[in-house]
Amino acid sequence: MNLPNKLTVVRVLMIPFFVWFMLPSLGGEMAASKWIALAIFCIASLTDLLDGKIARKYNLVTNFGKFMDPLADKLLVGAAMICLVEMGRLPAWIVIVIISREFIISGFRLIASDNGIVIAASYWGKFKTVFQMAMIIVLIAAFEGSVFAVVEQILIWVSLILTIVSLVDYIRKNKEVLTQGGM
Incomplete structure (x- = not known):
């Protein structure tokens, strides 16, 4: 598995941790929870930027990446927005x-x-x-x-x-x- 695909997988694996810290009913009860969730979201978003740039620059585009990269993005953004609905923010x-x-x-x-x-x-x-x-x-x-x-x-x-x-x-x-x- 090449680096861009690993970054995509890491982004998907970050989503449950993000949700855990976002929702007070799960684990987001401590004062720093929203900031941890925000950091996770920002890092996950940066992996999206990086994996595409690396894949194109070094000709590492794969069928796995073509499928999983947009799916990972949708999962991350969808999870964030659903959490924000749960919190009454959206x-x-x-x-x-x-x-x-x-x-x-x-x-x-x-x-x-x-x-x-x-x-x-x-x-x-x-x-x-x-x-x-x-x-x-x-x-x-x-x-x-x-x-x-x-x-x-x-x-x-x-x-x-x-x-x-x-x-x-x-x-x-x-x-x-x-x-x-x-x-």
């Missing part, structure tokens, strides 16, 4: 919209893959990911003050809007994938 309906988008895109990618088509991530999707990660970080940190409350709300709404825009863009650019699959 509305459930927004998380449902965001996770639904991920299922729809995964379905498109599966159909495309069956037809020998590889669909690259768009800039909208990358912007969406950056804003979702920033939103999660700010919501975990839960800084006090009205300025931070405004920043949280802006990040939540921009993340939601980018999620929808990236979905529409993705479907528009790849609608032929559905018709090529015999659907």
Whole structure:
């Protein structure tokens, strides 16, 4: 197993520890729990950045990495958002919209893959990911003050809007994938 794939596996293995420290009902009762959870989330997010850069730079792209890297990202972000719903920091309906988008895109990618088509991530999707990660970080940190409350709300709404825009863009650019699959 090459280094990028090991980083992806480490990211997946970090998720239960992240959840443990995020949720007071599990293990997140001590004062430092949210900061430990935040550190784990940030480190896991950095492994996402690193594994892709290393894989492309050193030509270490594998089928395992193509499958597991986006899955690891979805698991990490999904786990974080579900924890934030549990904590009352993020509305459930927004998380449902965001996770639904991920299922729809995964379905498109599966159909495309069956037809020998590889669909690259768009800039909208990358912007969406950056804003979702920033939103999660700010919501975990839960800084006090009205300025931070405004920043949280802006990040939540921009993340939601980018999620929808990236979905529409993705479907528009790849609608032929559905018709090529015999659907």
